[in-house]
Amino acid sequence: MQQYDVIIIGAGPAGLAAALYSARSKLKTLYIEKLGTGGQAATTDEIENYPGFTHGITGPDLSKQMEQQAQQFDAERLAANVQSIELDGIYRIVKTNKDDFRTKTVIIASGAAPKLLGVPGELEFRARGVSYCATCDAAFYEGANIMVVGGGDSAVEEACYLTKFAKKVILTHRRGSLRAAKIVQERALANTKLTFMWNTVLQEIKGGDVVEKVILKNVLTGQINEMPIDGIFIYVGIEPNTDFVQNIIDITEQGYIPTDDYMRTNVAGIYAVGDVRDKLLRQVVTAVGDGATAAYHAEKYIEDNFPEERGNQYVNLNLGDKRMSKKLIEITKDNFAEEIKESPLPVLLDFWGPKCMPCLGLMPTVEELAETYDGKMKFCKLNTAENRPMAIQFKIMSIPTLLFFKNGEVIARLQGARESEEIEEKIKAIID
Numbered sequence: 088m089q090q091y092d093v094i095i096i097g098a099g100p101a102g103l104a105a106a107l108y109s110a111r112s113k114l115k116t117l118y119i120e121k122l123g124t125g126g127q128a129a130t131t132d133e134i135e136n137y138p139g140f141t142h143g144i145t146g147p148d149l150s151k152q153m154e155q156q157a158q159q160f161d162a163e164r165l166a167a168n169v170q171s172i173e174l175d176g177i178y179r180i181v182k183t184n185k186d187d188f189r190t191k192t193v194i195i196a197s198g199a200a201p202k203l204l205g206v207p208g209e210l211e212f213r214a215r216g217v218s219y220c221a222t223c224d225a226a227f228y229e230g231a232n233i234m235v236v237g238g239g240d241s242a243v244e245e246a247c248y249l250t251k252f253a254k255k256v257i258l259t260h261r262r263g264s265l266r267a268a269k270i271v272q273e274r275a276l277a278n279t280k281l282t283f284m285w286n287t288v289l290q291e292i293k294g295g296d297v298v299e300k301v302i303l304k305n306v307l308t309g310q311i312n313e314m315p316i317d318g319i320f321i322y323v324g325i326e327p328n329t330d331f332v333q334n335i336i337d338i339t340e341q342g343y344i345p346t347d348d349y350m351r352t353n354v355a356g357i358y359a360v361g362d363v364r365d366k367l368l369r370q371v372v373t374a375v376g377d378g379a380t381a382a383y384h385a386e387k388y389i390e391d392n393f394p395e396e397r398g399n400q401y402v403n404l405n406l407g408d409k410r411m412s413k414k415l416i417e418i419t420k421d422n423f424a425e426e427i428k429e430s431p432l433p434v435l436l437d438f439w440g441p442k443c444m445p446c447l448g449l450m451p452t453v454e455e456l457a458e459t460y461d462g463k464m465k466f467c468k469l470n471t472a473e474n475r476p477m478a479i480q481f482k483i484m485s486i487p488t489l490l491f492f493k494n495g496e497v498i499a500r501l502q503g504a505r506e507s508e509e510i511e512e513k514i515k516a517i518i519d
C-alpha cells in the first residue's frame with residue numbers, strides 16, 4: 088500500500104491550499120478529487136471578494152491557478168472517490184474506489200454540494216432544463232427564459248450572470264426580501280433583464296423531453312400559477328459532503344465537522360477544512376485559510392508523532408502520470424460523419440466545455456477508459472463552446488454529458504460527472 092505524510096480529500100479551494108502548504112513543506116502529499124478541480128468555486132463565473140484580484144477572477148481560472156501552484160511543489164493528484172477512512176494504529180487508511188492508501192495525516196476538504204429543492208420533476212429534469220451550475224450550462228440558454236430559485240449570494244450572483252445569456256431571468260424567492268449581501272442586491276435590482284417573484288415557492292417542474300413549465304405558489308395568498316420556462320437554476324443552500332466519514336468522525340446534526348482552531352477533528356491526525364467544517368463564513372477566503380492552518384499543524388503533528396520518518400524518503404510516483412491515458416478524438420461538424428456516423432466501432436462522445444470544471448475533471452477518467460477499451464470502442468470529445476449547434480442537435484442542456492453511439496445512432500446517455508465504474512459498466516454493456 089502506498090504511504091503518504093498527508094492525504095487531502097477534495098480539490099476545492101480548501102484542499103488546494105492545504106496541498107500547497109503541505110507539499111511546500113516537503114511533506115509527501117496526495118490530494119484526491121472525485122469530480123473537477125475547484126469544487127463549488129469553479130461553478131461561478133465571477134469571484135470578486137477574494138483578495139488580490141482587483142477586477143475579480145473567474146472561478147475556473149482561480150481554481151486552475153491554485154492547482155498549478157500546488158503541483159509546482161509536487162503535490163500529487165488522484166482522480167478518485169474517497170469511500171471511507173479507517174484507523175490503523177497511528178496511521179490512517181484512506182479507501183477510494185481505485186486504491187487504498189496509508190497516511191500519517193488526513194485533511195478532509197470535501198466541501199459541500201448543492202441542496203436539492205425537493206420538488207416533483209427536479210430529478211427527472213436534471214440536466215434537461217434543471218441545473219445547479221451556471222458557468223457549466225448558461226451557454227445552452229442563449230435567448231431563453233430562465234428561472235433562478237433562491238435568495239442568497241449564490242442565487243442572486245448567478246441570476247445576474249445568467250442575464251448575459253438569457254432573454255429574461257426571473258428570480259423566485261420564498262421570502263419578501265433577499266438574503267444576499269447589499270452590494271449584490273443593488274446590482275441585481277438595477278439589472279433590467281432580471282425580475283423578481285417574491286414570496287413565491289416553486290412547487291413542481293413539468294415538461295416532455297425537457298423542462299417546459301413550472302407550478303408556482305404565492306405563500307401569502309396561496310394562489311397557484313403555471314408559468315412556461317426553458318430552464319431552472321437552483322441555489323437553495325448547500326449540504327456538507329460527510330457521508331464517507333460518519334463512522335469515524337464526530338459531526339453536527341446538520342452534517343458539518345466540528346474542529347478546534349487548528350482544524351483538528353476529534354480523531355488525532357485527521358483535520359477538516361473549508362465548507363465541510365462547522366463554521367460561520369463559508370467562502371473561498373476562509374476555505375484557503377483553513378487549508379493552510381491544517382497543513383501547518385499536520386507538519387507539527389508528524390514531527391511529534393513520527394520523529395524518524397519525515398517526508399521525502401518515499402519515491403514520488405506521481406499517480407497522475409503513471410496511469411496510461413489515450414487522447415480523445417476532437418469532433419467538429421466536419422469529421423462527425425466519418426468518426427461517429429460511419430464508425431464500425433461503438434463510440435463514446437464526451438460533450439465538454441473549457442469553463443466547466445466537472446468536465447475537465449471527468450476528462451482524465453474518459454482518457455483512461457479510452458486506453459483500456461482501445462480497439463473495442465472509439466472515444467471522442469466535443470467542445471460545446473465551439474460547436475454549440477451540434478450540442479443543441481443532441482439536446483445537450485448540461486455538461487459534462489456522455490453520449491454512446493452504435494451504428495451512428497445514440498443508444499445511451501450519461502449526464503453529469505460520473506465515476507469511472509459507472510461509465511465502464513455502460514461501455515461493457517455496449518461492447519458485449
Ligand SMILES: Cc1cc2nc3c(=O)[nH]c(=O)nc-3n(C[C@H](O)[C@H](O)[C@H](O)COP(=O)(O)OP(=O)(O)OC[C@H]3O[C@@H](n4cnc5c(N)ncnc54)[C@H](O)[C@@H]3O)c2cc1C
Pocket residue numbers: 096097098099100101102119120121122123124125126127128129130131133134135136137167168169170196197198199200241245328331360361362363369370371372374
Ligand atoms: C454558485 C456559487 C458561487 C459562489 N461564489 C463565491 C464568491 O463569489 N466568493 C466566495 O468567496 N465564495 C463563493 N462561493 C462559495 C465557495 O465556492 C466555497 O466556500 C468554497 O468553494 C469552499 O471550498 P472547499 O474547498 O471547502 O469546498 P468545495 O469547493 O465544495 O470543494 C470540495 C471538493 O471535494 C470534492 N469531494 C467531495 N467528496 C469527495 C470524496 N468523497 N472523494 C473525493 N473528492 C471529494 C468535491 O468534488 C469538491 O471538488 C460560491 C459558491 C457557489 C456554489
